[in-house]
Amino acid sequence: MARKKISVITESDTGRNKTFRDNYTNRKMTCSVFVKEIERGNYDGFHVRKINGKKTPVSNPDGSVHNNLG
Numbered sequence: 001m002a003r004k005k006i007s008v009i010t011e012s013d014t015g016r017n018k019t020f021r022d023n024y025t026n027r028k029m030t031c032s033v034f035v036k037e038i039e040r041g042n043y044d045g046f047h048v049r050k051i052n053g054k055k056t057p058v059s060n061p062d063g064s065v066h067n068n069l070g
Contacts, residue, residue, distance in 0.1 A: 005023060005024060006043070009028065016031075017031060017056075017057070018030070018031055019031070020034045035048050035055045035057055045060050045062075
């Protein structure tokens with residue numbers, strides 16, 4: 001099985017994802033940096049949604065649980 005492209009490193013007390021790691025480059029990113037990278041088109045398979053007024057990175061729906069964030 002292929003490893004996940006992105007993993008969540010930390011979450012807030014409410015469950016919001018705060019920091020992420022690109023498992024192929026080992027790059028660690030805050031939520032805002034990851035959002036900017038997605039918006040620049042650097043992470044296929046992910047998009048940005050506004051949840052409770054905050055830009056939030058989410059994986060594109062594709063029926064696979066192997067690339068979900070969390």
